[in-house]
Amino acid sequence: MRIVIAEDSVLLRDGLTRMLTDGGFEVAAAVPDGEQLLRAVAEHGPDLAIVDVRMPPTHTDEGIRAALVIRRQYPDVALLVLSQYVEESYATDLLSAATSAVGYLLKDRVAHVADFLDAVRRVAAGGTALDPEVVAQLLVRRHDDPIERLTPREQHVLRLMAEGRSNTGIVEALNVSPSAVEKYVTNIFLKLDLPPTGTDHRRVLAVLKYLGT
Amino acid sequence: MVTCWDDLYLDVMISADMTTRRAPAVIRALWSAPTRRATGNTLAALLAAVAATLLLGLVGVVWWAAGWSLLHWPVGGWSHAALYIATVLAGPVALLWVVQALTALQRSRLHATLGLDLPAGTRAAALKPWPVGPWRAASTWHQLGFHVLTVFTGLIGGGLAIGLWLAPVALIYYLAGGHPVPGAACASAVATAALVLAAPWCARLVTRVDEVTAVALLGPSRSEALELRVETLSRSRADIVKATDAERRRIERDLHDGTQQRLVSLAMNLGMARARLTGAPPDARQAIADAHDEAMLALSELRDFIRGLHPAVLNDRGLAAALSGLAARAPLPVHLQVEVAQPASASIDAVAYFIVSEALTNVAKHAQATYAEVAVVRDSDLLRVTITDDGRGGAVPAGSDGSGLRGLAQRAAAVDGTLTISSPMGGPTVIAVELPCES
Numbered sequence: 001m002r003i004v005i006a007e008d009s010v011l012l013r014d015g016l017t018r019m020l021t022d023g024g025f026e027v028a029a030a031v032p033d034g035e036q037l038l039r040a041v042a043e044h045g046p047d048l049a050i051v052d053v054r055m056p057p058t059h060t061d062e063g064i065r066a067a068l069v070i071r072r073q074y075p076d077v078a079l080l081v082l083s084q085y086v087e088e089s090y091a092t093d094l095l096s097a098a099t100s101a102v103g104y105l106l107k108d109r110v111a112h113v114a115d116f117l118d119a120v121r122r123v124a125a126g127g128t129a130l131d132p133e134v135v136a137q138l139l140v141r142r143h144d145d146p147i148e149r150l151t152p153r154e155q156h157v158l159r160l161m162a163e164g165r166s167n168t169g170i171v172e173a174l175n176v177s178p179s180a181v182e183k184y185v186t187n188i189f190l191k192l193d194l195p196p197t198g199t200d201h202r203r204v205l206a207v208l209k210y211l212g213t
Numbered sequence: 214m215v216t217c218w219d220d221l222y223l224d225v226m227i228s229a230d231m232t233t234r235r236a237p238a239v240i241r242a243l244w245s246a247p248t249r250r251a252t253g254n255t256l257a258a259l260l261a262a263v264a265a266t267l268l269l270g271l272v273g274v275v276w277w278a279a280g281w282s283l284l285h286w287p288v289g290g291w292s293h294a295a296l297y298i299a300t301v302l303a304g305p306v307a308l309l310w311v312v313q314a315l316t317a318l319q320r321s322r323l324h325a326t327l328g329l330d331l332p333a334g335t336r337a338a339a340l341k342p343w344p345v346g347p348w349r350a351a352s353t354w355h356q357l358g359f360h361v362l363t364v365f366t367g368l369i370g371g372g373l374a375i376g377l378w379l380a381p382v383a384l385i386y387y388l389a390g391g392h393p394v395p396g397a398a399c400a401s402a403v404a405t406a407a408l409v410l411a412a413p414w415c416a417r418l419v420t421r422v423d424e425v426t427a428v429a430l431l432g433p434s435r436s437e438a439l440e441l442r443v444e445t446l447s448r449s450r451a452d453i454v455k456a457t458d459a460e461r462r463r464i465e466r467d468l469h470d471g472t473q474q475r476l477v478s479l480a481m482n483l484g485m486a487r488a489r490l491t492g493a494p495p496d497a498r499q500a501i502a503d504a505h506d507e508a509m510l511a512l513s514e515l516r517d518f519i520r521g522l523h524p525a526v527l528n529d530r531g532l533a534a535a536l537s538g539l540a541a542r543a544p545l546p547v548h549l550q551v552e553v554a555q556p557a558s559a560s561i562d563a564v565a566y567f568i569v570s571e572a573l574t575n576v577a578k579h580a581q582a583t584y585a586e587v588a589v590v591r592d593s594d595l596l597r598v599t600i601t602d603d604g605r606g607g608a609v610p611a612g613s614d615g616s617g618l619r620g621l622a623q624r625a626a627a628v629d630g631t632l633t634i635s636s637p638m639g640g641p642t643v644i645a646v647e648l649p650c651e652s
Contacts, residue, residue: 009474015481022485059466060529084473084516087526088541089534108512111480111505113488137541 001124002046005030006037006063007082008055016050016110023117032056034066041070041077048124052107053083053090064090071098078124082107086133103129103164119164128164128207135162149191157184162207239410248413251420254326255374258423261315261322262367265360268311276304306344309353316356316431319363323427327420331432332441351434359430366426370419377412380405447629451560454627458523458560465523473515480508524566532562536569536589543573546584553591557650564628564648565589565598568621572600572644575617580604580642591650598646606640621646 003025007013010032017027029040033055041049049070053063067079078101081094091104103123109131110116119129136159150158160170170181185203192206242248279300282293323329340346347353384405388398433441483505490498527535533551540547556562569587576585582604590597608618618634621644625632630648 009470009478011478012474012481015478019481019485022489054469054525059470060525084469085520085525086538087530087534088537089526089530107477108480108509108516110477111484111509111512113481113484137538 001048002026002028002044003048003050003120004028004037004040004044004046005050006032006034006040006055006066007050007052008032009052012052012107012110019110019113019117020120023113023120025120034062037066038069041074045074046077048078048080048120050080050082050120053081061090064093067094068097071102077101078126079103080105080120080123080129082110086131086137088134088137091130091134091137100128101126104134105129105131106133122164128162130163132159132163135159150188154184154188154191157181158188158206161185161188161203242413243410245413247417250326251413251416252374252378254420254423255371255416257322257326258363258367258419259371259375261319262363262371264318265315266364266368268315269308269360269364272304272307272311275300276308279304305348308357309344309347312353312357312360313347315360319359319427319431323424323431327424329424329427331427332438352437355430355434359426362426362430363423366419366422370415370422374412374416374419377408377415380408380412450627454560458563461523461563462528465519465525468515468519468522469525473512473519476508476512476515480505480512483508521570523563527562527566528559531556532565532589535562535566536587539566539570539573540587543585544577545582547573548584548586550586550588550590553589553596555591557591557596557648561596561628561648561650564624564630565596565646568598568624568632568646569600571617571621571624575608576600576602576604576642578617579608580606580640582640582642594650596648596650598648600644600646602640602642604640604642605638606636606642607638608634608636608642618644 003020005013005016005020005027007016007030013030013032017030020027028044028046031037031040034051037049037051040046049067051063051067053061055062055066063081063083067081070077071079079094079098080103081090082105083090084107086104086106094102094104101123103119105116105119109119123129156174157170160173165173167178167181167185170184171178174181188206194206279297283297283301320331323331340350384401387401483501487498487501487505490501493501524535524538526538532553536551537549540549557565569589573585573587576582580602582602585600585602588597588599588601590599622632625646625648628648630646632644632646634642634644636642
């Protein structure tokens with residue numbers, strides 16, 4: 001799997017490259033800003049781009065803007081955005097443009113090597129990886145929408161879905177039976193008025209509804 | 214050339230000084246520095262007074278003539294009457310110009326001859342509506358008073374002082390022109406000497422009067438001086454607030470670009486070591502695991518600290534985005550309402566952000582609330598921030614446990630804002646903040 005990294009700190013750029021290479025990924029390019037990221041994506045056609053939010057020249061949200069451009073121009077490239085802070089407004093921007101093959105993680109998570117590589121694989125495979133903090137922030141904001149109708153347990157399940165976990169993953173996390181999880185998931189779809197089409201699609205819709213994007 | 218003149222001047226000064234040491238005070242006064250200064254000023258004041266007399270006299274006579282003619286019905290019929298009316302109406306305007314011009318002249322004269330700097334106070338000339346505004350200001354009348362006064366002090370006092378200096382000229386005329394009787398000639402020589410000796414004191418007296426009246430009438434009044442001071446103070450305080458803000462932003466940026474990245478890198482390396490060194494001895498593995506956990510903890514603490522210093526999102530995306538992050542991170546449900554069509558300045562945004570941040574921390578710590586509401590509304594040139602909670606109330610602004618609330622009030626006061634707290638026992642607590650923003 002080919003990956004392009006955009007990160008302005010040399011230290012982290014090299015560290016990430018080493019970690020991903022060790023993890024069996026191919027790092028096609030590692031660049032320090034958004035502009036070079038777009039060129040690298042055009043040149044290498046990677047499967048995944050790992051993008052830091054705050055990069056030169058303005059040191060604000062270049063990463064998010066570059067990610068949105070990539071999603072528009074190269075919809076096949078999966079996006080994993082790393083940020084020093086979880087900001088709801090960045091996450092909302094990203095998630096309203098991308099519903100699959102997208103991740104938004106706190107930069108700290110790279111230090112949990114196995115979890116991070118797992119998230120990389122999941123996003124590259126078309127899944128989502130949202131930082132628990134992102135999810136928590138997006139959840140707390142909405143008090144007066146359909147999510148309210150969910151029981152606390154169902155909300156918990158939805159939160160895990162938003163973090164990108166499969167049913168199996170949820171079973172592990174909650175320590176309950178697979179049939180129980182399936183029941184929660186069905187209830188969630190029902191309460192959020194999601195028609196029974198492909199399950200994966202409904203999962204994404206449920207998460208998006210939950211995120212209010 | 215300039216140096217040459219300076220040297221010459223210096224020589225004269227030195228020789229004058231050497232003479233000074235030997236001469237009695239009355240004689241010494243004739244060429245001492247205060248006398249030179251006073252005489253120069255008196256001469257300049259005399260010239261300025263001549264200008265004042267001419268200008269004020271011209272305006273006064275024309276105005277009076279027009280008014281008088283109007284009262285006694287003009288001979289020339291309507292066209293003349295219209296001219297007189299126009300003149301009468303234009304009088305105050307012309308007088309205002311004369312007063313302003315004379316004030317400027319006198320200020321530069323006082324600066325040149327006495328080194329006296331008189332700050333202009335409120336700019337009476339800029340007061341609206343023109344020309345009523347300037348005439349309503351007390352300073353305009355003070356200035357007029359000074360110019361009328363100079364007609365007397367400047368002309369009479371100045372004339373007298375200069376006249377005393379010129380007494381020897383009159384003596385020479387007298388001695389050369391007539392047929393002086395020896396006794397009379399002797400007496401007039403003595404009288405001339407007395408007059409010349411009196412000249413320095415007369416010039417000094419005139420200058421003293423000039424100085425005192427100028428300070429009283431052309432300088433700022435007490436209230437104007439206070440106004441000036443308040444203006445200076447509030448400007449410098451705004452600068453301090455801005456500078457503090459910029460400094461926090463700089464530190465935030467430095468920490469973000471430096472320490473934080475380095476710490477992430479360290480944690481990542483430790484994480485990789487932890488994952489890879491499965492074959493190492495157990496105590497070594499434990500040490501790495503501990504170091505990794507510590508690094509993660511430090512990272513998380515540093516992140517909270519940096520965010521408390523200055524949230525980057527406030528710069529990037531404004532108050533609404535920053536507050537929504539704040540509301541989301543609060544340990545209790547927060548309903549947020551932001552209606553800010555026109556963004557305030559960066560300093561005001563930062564104050565509003567930190568007030569909400571501290572208020573929510575307080576609510577979480579002390580209020581035992583289940584719910585909080587934050588409303589931020591821009592109301593023309595005010596930013597209104599209201600934080601409400603359904604807790605137990607009883608919050609004291611300056612009490613022992615209210616240091617957080619006092620901090621909020623100080624933050625608001627630093628930008629001329631106000632903060633009111635209503636917190637009856639049993640709640641609800643409402644903190645209302647008003648921050649002025651220039652539109």
